[in-house]
Amino acid sequence: MAKPVQIEVWNPNGKYRVISTKSMPGTRWINLLIEQDCRLEICTEKKTILSVEDILALIGDRCDGVIGQLTEDWGETLFSALSRAGGKAFSNMAVGYNNVDVEAANKYGVAVGNTPGVLTETTAELAASLSLAAARRIVEADEFMRAGKYEGWLPHLFVGNLLKGQTVGVIGAGRIGSAYARMMIEGFKMNLIYYDLYQATRLEKFVTAYGQFLKASGEQPVTWKRAASMEEVLREADVISLHPILDKTTYHLVNKERLAMMKKEAILVNCSRGPVIDEVALVEHLRENPMFRVGLDVFEDEPYMKPGLADMKNAVVVPHIASASKWTREGMATLAALNVLGKIKGYPVWGNPNSVDAFLNENSQPPAACPSIVNSKTLGLPVSKL
Numbered sequence: 436m437a438k439p440v441q442i443e444v445w446n447p448n449g450k451y452r453v454i455s456t457k458s459m460p461g462t463r464w465i466n467l468l469i470e471q472d473c474r475l476e477i478c479t480e481k482k483t484i485l486s487v488e489d490i491l492a493l494i495g496d497r498c499d500g501v502i503g504q505l506t507e508d509w510g511e512t513l514f515s516a517l518s519r520a521g522g523k524a525f526s527n528m529a530v531g532y533n534n535v536d537v538e539a540a541n542k543y544g545v546a547v548g549n550t551p552g553v554l555t556e557t558t559a560e561l562a563a564s565l566s567l568a569a570a571r572r573i574v575e576a577d578e579f580m581r582a583g584k585y586e587g588w589l590p591h592l593f594v595g596n597l598l599k600g601q602t603v604g605v606i607g608a609g610r611i612g613s614a615y616a617r618m619m620i621e622g623f624k625m626n627l628i629y630y631d632l633y634q635a636t637r638l639e640k641f642v643t644a645y646g647q648f649l650k651a652s653g654e655q656p657v658t659w660k661r662a663a664s665m666e667e668v669l670r671e672a673d674v675i676s677l678h679p680i681l682d683k684t685t686y687h688l689v690n691k692e693r694l695a696m697m698k699k700e701a702i703l704v705n706c707s708r709g710p711v712i713d714e715v716a717l718v719e720h721l722r723e724n725p726m727f728r729v730g731l732d733v734f735e736d737e738p739y740m741k742p743g744l745a746d747m748k749n750a751v752v753v754p755h756i757a758s759a760s761k762w763t764r765e766g767m768a769t770l771a772a773l774n775v776l777g778k779i780k781g782y783p784v785w786g787n788p789n790s791v792d793a794f795l796n797e798n799s800q801p802p803a804a805c806p807s808i809v810n811s812k813t814l815g816l817p818v819s820k821l
């Protein structure tokens with residue numbers, strides 16, 4: 436028997452019962468739900484990560500939809516319980532959904548929403564921040580300063596890497612990877628090498644045009660190359676940022692052998708998902724190559740780091756904050772709520788989940804559509820004509 440879980444209730448007499456497993460930033464998402472006759476229950480339990488049993492208790496006997504988090508294990512047990520409770524809608528408050536067993540959701544006819552687009556630039560900006568922090572040894576230098584060790588300017592003090600004219604490597608040049616590439620190319624005039632299963636045509640066109648612009652201004656043009664293999668990126672790039680989805684093909688994509696292919700003074704950044712890097716191999720590599728530096732937002736066994744990582748001066752580590760800007764987090768909450776609300780109301784699915792601005796304008800009502808449902812085709816959901 437599942438234990439009761441603490442909740443806060445909004446609009447107690449609402450017709451549709453919607454659960455949010457966490458409090459989320461902003462109030463627009465709450466208002467949008469309660470204005471549309473939802474009774475909203477927000478879990479207020481203090482523990483950071485809810486167990487499957489906790490979520491079962493939240494779902495209870497009757498539930499129309501759930502907004503959940505990437506730290507939760509959404510599989511057969513939860514989707515069957517949600518379906519039994521009459522629910523047909525779930526949304527992750529995240530773009531990645533490797534915590535969701537979509538096949539299990541399909542089996543029970545539950546729509547699975549995610550929140551693309553709204554976090555692209557924010558996440559890319561953190562990847563750029565980590566690239567700079569690692570290249571210029573910002574965290575080490577900050578610690579040194581605060582420890583009162585600074586005795587005056589020295590030629591060798593915290594010498595790092597120049598980015599201008601170097602090569603940035605992107606693995607997974609989708610929405611975030613492409614946005615990151617643009618920042619590094621525009622900001623630091625880096626050349627691009629990328630690897631993706633698909634051609635990043637818009638990114639290639641941008642770099643070509645920007646290179647022509649620089650040339651016309653009498654500056655060194657930037658260049659791009661689509662690598663035939665990921666190894667080519669690892670060998671050639673000076674800064675490498677990982678942006679693929681996490682699935683079977685990308686698990687431990689960066690392992691001991693591939694780390695050994697990288698330049699000794701390369702920078703590696705990961706804002707995708709922790710298991711894309713074999714973290715044990717990474718710790719060993721960092722130990723053996725003090726000039727190799729990493730910037731990590733995600734970890735293999737979150738919230739833990741593999742033994743030794745915390746001691747590595749050549750690692751900058753932050754606690755999975757890549758999407759943590761106010762605008763983005765409020766937008767993610769809105770999109771997740773609208774995915775659930777839209778399915779409950781029988782709305783169609785938005786035609787282009789990469790273009791979700793219409794849902795984020797606080798001064799107008801959002802379109803009558805679900806912003807992004809990842810299994811919409813399998814479930815045969817209609818597509819919006821708006």
Ligand SMILES: NC(=O)c1ccc[n+]([C@@H]2O[C@H](COP(=O)([O-])OP(=O)(O)OC[C@H]3O[C@@H](n4cnc5c(N)ncnc54)[C@H](O)[C@@H]3O)[C@@H](O)[C@H]2O)c1
Pocket residue numbers: 530531532551552554558606607608609610611612630631632633678679680681684685706707708732733755756757758
């Ligand atoms: N750290 C964070 O807080 C945070 C925030 C947002 C997104 N993310 C992660 O970033 C991922 C990417 O988000 P996005 O919006 O750019 O998604 P996206 O689907 O636009 O891009 C992913 C890209 O990875 C490519 N890819 C897939 N398998 C590959 C492989 N084996 N090798 C190389 N490329 C491969 C795809 O073709 C695609 O272009 C998400 O799935 C999520 O896990 C993390």
